[in-house]
Amino acid sequence: METPQRILIKNALILTMNARKDVFYGGSLLTEGGKIIRVEPGEIVPEDVRNLRVIDARGGIVMPGMINTHTHLGMSFFRSLADDRKDRLRKVLFPLEKAVVTDDLVYWASLHSLTEMIQGGVTTVFDMYYFEEAVARAADRAGLRAFLGETVVDSPSPDSPEPYGGIAYARKFIKAWKDHDLITPAVAPHAPYTVDGPHMIECRDLARSEGVPMTLHLNEMPFEMEQFQKEYxxxxxxxxxxxxxxxxxxxxxxxxxxxQRDREILKERGVGVAHNMAANIKAAKGVAAVPEMLELGIPVGLGSDGPMSGNTQDLLSLMGTVSQVHKLVRLDPQAMPPSAVVEMATIGGARALHIDGITGSLEPGKRADIVIMDHSSPAMFPVYDPYSVLVYGASPRDVDTVMVEGRILMENRKIPHLDMSEIRSRGQEFYQKICALPALNELGLQAVRPQN
Ligand SMILES: [Zn+2]
Incomplete structure (x- = not known):
């Protein structure tokens, strides 16, 4: 992977996403040693041009790398399987995972997802799955900033024959990866309905004693709400x-x-919220009260959820959906302006993960996590309002260059350090294996068949 010492991006429409939401037309940005050192409305003429890489953004939008606050990277080879079935989690997903999920599958499926992230302008991701050690190896190879939560559930899981075996896995995983530059290991109790109180506390204690984050699904399912109402x-x-x-x-x-009480608690405790609009409306679950959360000052970021739920891990398209659905729910075209959505995808996500001191905006001192959008496609022209263009018009095809800590992961839409055909052919092998699973026939999914 290329690691240039210094990069000058010039001729850029810069969305800084700083506190003033400064937008610079014809701006420039200079990085050094993986950090942003200057962001300016005009041209930057560096005195020292040694080891300087100059990138001409050709008037394209330059924005902070986006932050996907919730996904399951290792599920990309299950995409489109049993979509829209009722009780899919227990009837399809859990049995399928038990039958087929291995360290090897998680590694390749995660790498596959991570290429989708890079192509979509995501530079930081919060994952939650099994075999997080394999996810960490994939994230290390792909070069993204990654928070990786090992899942804990009350039944045997793909990487733990014992219920709650995820806690022991997480303990080892955290020790092994906690000094990595870009990877932050985490604990991920699956949900309040799959992890009982004492084990929830054990997960919390582990996260606190190791100083790592914890993530979980919360107030997500109608049956979860009913169950807690009945029991507590x-x-x-x-x-x-x-x-x-x-x-x-x-x-x-x-x-x-x-x-209101739930939201006040989330605010008071400083909990970050991952808003997964596309997955939530696809499953017809409901729409989170995000405008109310933002008004209260809860840090909210955007999440794609897993490729079986989302189904893409594309935050650019998600931004349009987030804006449109909140407006529709309130019958108010001003309920969720594009700038608020771009904020959630960038600095808002950083706040939710408590990393807004290092990423999420383009400001001197922050890490050089940067996306350059190409604006040559018809949907990206003209740019009267860059936030509107991003939210209502942009898609991953418009992402040209992506860097994390000043390391270029993609340039001119090419990702030289990842062998896409190798990842695809490993995916193909797993796909064939999944198609041949007797469990799929038992679930009435005979329509699934191998394809190239
Ligand atoms: Zn999820």
Whole structure:
């Protein structure tokens, strides 16, 4: 992977996403040693041009690398399998994972997902799956900034024959990876309905003692809300708060069903929320009260959820959906302006992960996590309002260059350090294996057949 010492990006429409939301037309940006050292509205003429790489953005939008706050990278070879079936989690997903998920599958499926992330302008991802050690190897190879949560559930899982075996796996995984430059290991209790109170507390204690984040699905399922109402007379958010589980280190995915009390608790405890609009509406679950959360000051970022739920891991298309659905729900065209959505995809996501001190905006001192958009496609012209163009018009085909800590992962849409055909052919092998699973026939999924 190329590691230039210094990069000058010139002739750029820069969305800084700083506190003033400065936008620079014809701006320039200079990086050194993986950090941004200058961002300016005009031309930067560096005195020292040694070891300087100059990139002409040709008027394209230069923005902070996007942050995907919730996904399951290792599920990309399950995409489009059993879409729209009822009770898919228990009837299809859990049995399928038990039958087929291995360290090897997770490695290649994660690498496959990570190429999708890079192509879509994502530079930081928060993953939650099994065999996180394999995800970490894939993220290290791909070069993204990654938060990787080992899943903990109350039943045997693909990497742990014992219920709650994920806790022991996480303990080892955290020790092995916690000093990595770009990778932050984490604990991921699956959800309040699959992890009981004592184990939730054990996960919290592990995260706190190791100083790593914790992530979980929260207030996501109608049955989850009913179950907690019946057992505890309250919501999962309130119950977890009573257990002392919620704090600044927690990123809660979904939070579709929240009332004012839930939201006040999330705010008070400093919990970050991962808003997965595309997955939530595809499953017809509901729409999280994100405008209310933002008004209260809860840090909210965008998440694609896994490729079986989302189904893409493309935040550019997701941004349009987020804006449109919130406006439709409120019958108010101003309910979710494009600049607020771009904020959630960048600095908002960084706040949710508590890494806004190092990434999420283009400001001197921050890491050089940068995306350059090409604006030559018809949908990207003209640019009266760059936020509108991004939210309502852009797609991954418009992402030209992506860098993380000043390392160029993709340039001119090429990712030289990853062998795409090798990843695809390994994916093909797993796909054939999944198609041949007797379990699929038992589930009435005979329509699945090998294809090239
Ligand atoms: Zn999820």
């Amino acid at each position: 007379g309250t919501s999962p958010v309130v119950r977890l708060d009573e257990l002392g589980v919620l704090d600044e280190g927690v990123v809660a995915a979904h939070c579709i069903f929240t009332d």
